[in-house]
Amino acid sequence: MELAIGKAGDRDITVDAQEVVTGRTCIIAQSGAGKSWGIAVLCEQLLQARIGFCLIDTEGEYFSLKDRFSLIWIGSGESCDAEIGKTDIREVMHDAIRSRTAVIFDVSEAEDMRDEVAKLAEILYDLESRLKQPFLLIVEEADKFIPQIGVSIKKIEEISRRGRKRGLGLMVATQRPSLVAKNVLSQCNSQIIGKLSIENDLKAVSLFFSSRKEVEELAELEPGEFFVMGGLSREKVKMKFRDRVTKHRGVTPRLVPAPPVPVPESPAAPPEEEVGEDPPAAGDAVIPVLLREEALDIAKGKRKRRFRILEPEERIVSGERVYRPLLAVEVRYLGGFIRKTTKTASFVLDACTGCIVELDRGMKVRPGFSELLGLDEAAVKIVAGLANGGSTVAEIEADTHLPPGVVKKAVKQLAQAKLITEVKTMGSAVVYVPLLTEEVPGLHALRRGEDLPMEPLREVPLEAKVTESSLRTILKGLEPTAEIVGLETIYYPVYEIWFASEHGERSIVLDGISGKELPLPVS
């Protein structure tokens, strides 16, 4: 029996139901790359074929399968078919296996998720040792239950080794393969692998590929695209999971630009009554992917070493996660050849430095407005427009249409900020040359990047240095018609790492999503 799960171009991709149900499969892809979608498609196919399975749902996102299919939803609350803690799970699972009924085991509200899952794994293994009826256990967020470091649910490990003979298959899903017990991953004879970008995770799946080049292709996959390999497919095939029959509940919330709000110069003290044990959310933060241990591990590889001596010259002094404020900005301006067309630009700015950042598999830092902070509008206009060969004051006046007094004052401000320098030429004319280390980007060239999954921030973030008014001044200097129409602060996790050696201390900033070193200063 074949299950139609996706498409490669016009070709339907099917997988063998027997292999899915009684084999060991891993579904791996970073957050937002389409794992839950893919698992739901597989479940829909299994439900249509009346094949029994039990899906451990850690986020409460699969109950929409009930809209179209008959299944048992075990969870917390009265709307469930059976409540955890109030029902005899063994009896329910026994009947489900016998009647080939699917079960959603929703632990999203359970007090101790691991404990409930451990009990379920025991029950399933025990029942299947007697019943031996094909049945599949699907474990979402496997890194929570069978971690590489920490206490693993031994029964799931046993199912991965000895489940097949009992008719009990295992499908494990994770966004962080490097955090899943290696002995379980290596037992997976079938793999469905989507987009991955973190080096440790790429390394963790390299055992399934024959070359590094193949592994690197994973970083280029689009959401929904997966390689299907091993027992499920005669040869490695790249496919996109098909459309769902039921509604997808794990939809990524869209970041909607908020109406302009003033950015406070410094964080205001919270009102008395709000100070409690659980502080109110400071805003929305991108969910970190990298654990502190992993950040420290990456930092170890970045220590300077003495020439030809393996012993590192530097020691890691500290490594802490902090949240940098980012400003998601939307600007409207008049553009086009005769400046009659209203254009919009959306971009994200690091509010500590003024650098432009693009969110895409982590953060990409691009030249931005850092050197322009604190200048007035005229100075921004002049320095951003100065040709590399430089201009005289008269040429600046002609190019900018600014009055002589304003140009004189701005030139003085720019010279003090060391953003221009004088080059004497023939005769008495003085030519001013720009000293900007980075070219100022045009508004049309700014991009916002991807929306990353967010959660409420419950710790104190770093302080923003860029205010709305300083940003408005820069934008007006670059484009007089520019108006800020949306401004929202979001927070981004980074690790600040400090090294020390006999020569002193230095620091680096690691991206909390991709683990890459960022060209940003520590706070």
Ligand SMILES: Nc1ncnc2c1ncn2[C@@H]1O[C@H](COP(=O)(O)OP(=O)(O)OP(=O)(O)O)[C@@H](O)[C@H]1O
């Ligand atoms: N095959 C697909 N076809 C169409 N859209 C898709 C497909 N796969 C994913 N998507 C889109 O991508 C979004 C994210 O997918 P999904 O929720 O499955 O991610 P995920 O890998 O499970 O993320 P997380 O691990 O953070 O839960 C979905 O809301 C959906 O809009």
